[in-house]
Amino acid sequence: VFLKGIHIQGFKSFADSVKLELGQGLSVVVGPNGSGKSNIADAVRWVLGEQSAKSLRGSKMEDVIFSGSTQRRPVGMAEVSLIFDNTTGIFPLDFREVTITRRVYRDGEGQYLINKAACRLKDIQELFMDTGAGKEGFSIIGQGRVEEILTLKSEERRSLIEEAAGITKFRSRKREALKRLDATTLNLQRIEDIVQEIE
Ligand code: ATP
Numbered sequence: 001v002f003l004k005g006i007h008i009q010g011f012k013s014f015a016d017s018v019k020l021e022l023g024q025g026l027s028v029v030v031g032p033n034g035s036g037k038s039n040i041a042d043a044v045r046w047v048l049g050e051q052s053a054k055s056l057r058g059s060k061m062e063d064v065i066f067s068g069s070t071q072r073r074p075v076g077m078a079e080v081s082l083i084f085d086n087t088t089g090i091f092p093l094d095f096r097e098v099t100i101t102r103r104v105y106r107d108g109e110g111q112y113l114i115n116k117a118a119c120r121l122k123d124i125q126e127l128f129m130d131t132g133a134g135k136e137g138f139s140i141i142g143q144g145r146v147e148e149i150l151t152l153k154s155e156e157r158r159s160l161i162e163e164a165a166g167i168t169k170f171r172s173r174k175r176e177a178l179k180r181l182d183a184t185t186l187n188l189q190r191i192e193d194i195v196q197e198i199e
Helices: 037-048 123-129 143-150 155-164 168-198
Strands: 004-008 018-021 077-085 097-105 110-114 116-120
Touching: 004 037, 037 077, 037 097, 097 123, 110 123, 155 168
Parallel strands: none
Antiparallel strands: 004 018, 004 077, 077 097, 097 110, 110 116
């Protein structure tokens, strides 16, 4: 999945509309402490459907809306859009670009949009399910997690990589299929027994 751009407005420290363009390959965000680097990662997770205000380092969802500074009055709405490349057709939509947007107002009302059309959170989750880039896809690794990952046991690290690579769902489908195969083998044996009895 190639994230081409991020458009942030009124989210956390981003009072004004900011458009970030990301190139192919590695992008690095640099800046002094507290300048809003982590807020960008929070913005991405938020659009992908993060529901926990705590994991976005706030106490309620409204905390993601720019709350004012010495020079600026607070704003009434936070809006973030992620612009994904879809020339490879990774998303099953007939567009070369897919834009996912989330908005929230101070009264708690909010909206999700796919290419500017209102949708449900579920639609966004489903869109990302097979791409390995969803909220649970380990595509975003927080500060504390790096150390945690380095100290994982090798089996645990393997399962994390498998999850990120989207292998976990195939593993569980394989488990299901093997179970059905076992049941079918048993059924076949019973049929053979019956056939022998009749003969
Ligand atoms: P560090 O390097 O220390 O991790 P950082 O660059 O990642 O810093 P962030 O944690 O992204 O910084 O940004 C924190 C800043 O965002 C703080 O100055 C905080 O006041 C500001 N901030 C967070 N939420 C809001 C909000 N709702 N309104 C205005 N400012 C906010």
